[in-house]
Amino acid sequence: MAACSAMPRALIDGFGRTISYVRLSVTDRCDFRCVYCMAEHMHFVPSDRLLSFDEIEALVDLAIQRGVTKLRLTGGEPLVRRGILDLVERLGKRLGEGLDELTLTTNGSQLAEAADSLAANGVRRVNVSLDSLDSAKFARITRRGRLDRVLGGIAAAKAAGLRVKINMVALRGINEDEVEPMLRWCASHGFDLTLIETMPLGEVEDDRTAHYLPLGGVRGALEERFNLFPSLARTGGPARYYDVAELGTRIGFITPISDNFCSGCNRIRITATGTVFGCLGHDQKVELREILRSGGKEAVERAFDRLVAGKPERHRFDIAATRPAVERHMSVTGG
Numbered sequence: 001m002a003a004c005s006a007m008p009r010a011l012i013d014g015f016g017r018t019i020s021y022v023r024l025s026v027t028d029r030c031d032f033r034c035v036y037c038m039a040e041h042m043h044f045v046p047s048d049r050l051l052s053f054d055e056i057e058a059l060v061d062l063a064i065q066r067g068v069t070k071l072r073l074t075g076g077e078p079l080v081r082r083g084i085l086d087l088v089e090r091l092g093k094r095l096g097e098g099l100d101e102l103t104l105t106t107n108g109s110q111l112a113e114a115a116d117s118l119a120a121n122g123v124r125r126v127n128v129s130l131d132s133l134d135s136a137k138f139a140r141i142t143r144r145g146r147l148d149r150v151l152g153g154i155a156a157a158k159a160a161g162l163r164v165k166i167n168m169v170a171l172r173g174i175n176e177d178e179v180e181p182m183l184r185w186c187a188s189h190g191f192d193l194t195l196i197e198t199m200p201l202g203e204v205e206d207d208r209t210a211h212y213l214p215l216g217g218v219r220g221a222l223e224e225r226f227n228l229f230p231s232l233a234r235t236g237g238p239a240r241y242y243d244v245a246e247l248g249t250r251i252g253f254i255t256p257i258s259d260n261f262c263s264g265c266n267r268i269r270i271t272a273t274g275t276v277f278g279c280l281g282h283d284q285k286v287e288l289r290e291i292l293r294s295g296g297k298e299a300v301e302r303a304f305d306r307l308v309a310g311k312p313e314r315h316r317f318d319i320a321a322t323r324p325a326v327e328r329h330m331s332v333t334g335g
Contacts, residue, residue: 010067011268011304013278013311021070021267022063024056026084028272030077032107033143034131036169036198036211040143044076050272053087055292059270060091062300064098072103076272079110085117092122103127105167109145111153115160125163127194128154132175133185141174158189165192165252172213179218180225187247194239194252215253222251238265262313276304278311 011019029044051059060071071091078084091102104118105127118126130150132138138147157164166186170176179195186193195215219242222228231241231250239252262279269277274289286303 009065011308013308015311015313017265017311018067019266019268019308019311020068021072022060022068023072023074023267023269024060025074025076025270025272026050026056026078026087027076027081029080030075030107031080031109032077032145034129034169035141035143036171045273049289050081051274051289051292053083053090055274055289056087057090058292059274059288059300060094060099062297062304064094066301066304069098069100070103071099071101072105074105077107077109078104079106079114081272085114085121088118088123089121095122105129106153107142107145108150108153112149112156115153115156115162118157119160119162123162125165126157127165127167128157129167129169130154130182131168131171132178133182134178137175137178141171154189154191158191164189165194167194167196169196169198170213170215170218171198171211174211176213176218180222183222183244183249183251184247187244187249190249192233192241192250192252194254196254215255219253265311268307268311276307278307284310284312 013019027050030038032038033040033042063071071094073084073088073091075081081087088102088104091099095102101124102122103125104123106129108128108130111126111128128150130138131141133147135147138145138150154164154166166182168175168179168182170179183193195218197215198212219228222244226247227245228242228251229245231243233241233243233250239254241250241252243250265279269280270288271277274292275285275287277283277285284307286307288300288303291299291303
């Protein structure tokens with residue numbers, strides 16, 4: 001299905017927000033088990049329940065026809081999906097044909113092998129999750145990740161010409177002492193850094209309340225060492241960026257708990273099985289896989305309309321609640 005160049009009929013929710021950004025999960029599987037994100041023993045969906053690449057292309061084309069201009073591939077870990085680089089090549093053909101940007105979020109474990117192909121097929125930047133530069137601490141957080149392999153992947157991405165942004169989940173008592181070293185490391189390599197508050201999604205063994213670190217205090221501590229100026233930089237996501245004058249870099253803060261950012265939300269999330277969520281912190285959804293297989297384009301468009309019309313005004317994250325805001329893990333929805 002070819003992307004349409006006609007004037008799109010925009011997806012606008014009940015609060016006047018225009019949806020221009022889709023985060024598309026291609027798998028719920030991951031080769032890490034980060035303590036704030038996943039349980040030690042996860043149950044993943046069978047591969048025969050995943051959307052095929054043809055179905056993903058069809059959904060992407062319909063989204064583009066409705067005004068979506070930015071697509072981020074996520075997971076789980078997207079690079080563990082068999083044939084993922086073929087999908088990137090196929091989706092990259094939409095760039096300049098309604099799609100302005102194709103990006104990817106990864107844990108970096110497979111990035112060394114994938115970087116050149118990503119760059120060759122239109123990906124211009126990647127987000128890499130990196131919560132520590134200490135090998136032992138990194139292994140503790142990820143449960144099974146190898147820091148040297150991730151750093152090698154990041155180096156390969158830079159060598160391939162990809163812009164790299166580092167995502168670091170700030171965890172009290174675990175890595176809060178590494179924020180400034182991470183910022184300096186990113187600056188030395190020409191990477192931006194985004195700090196993220198831990199979010200209550202799915203049951204995990206770790207005590208999220210104990211490790212929750214409000215980023216207002218982190219920013220205040222950084223401002224004692226550096227001059228931080230509000231940045232004009234925008235990536236289409238929820239981060240609020242500051243230029244760090246002394247280091248010549250940027251730092252972003254994603255604060256779903258301490259400073260709600262939902263008023264500017266322009267995103268919907270499509271899971272690897274075709275479920276579409278209007279909000280990361282709600283269960284409001286439509287199921288598109290069977291509609292796509294049996295109902296055709298018009299039925300899928302109506303489903304998109306229903307979802308966007310019902311998109312919640314804001315998430316309902318409460319770090320102190322006895323149960324997570326939603327039962328699904330981040331890897332199910334797509335980061």
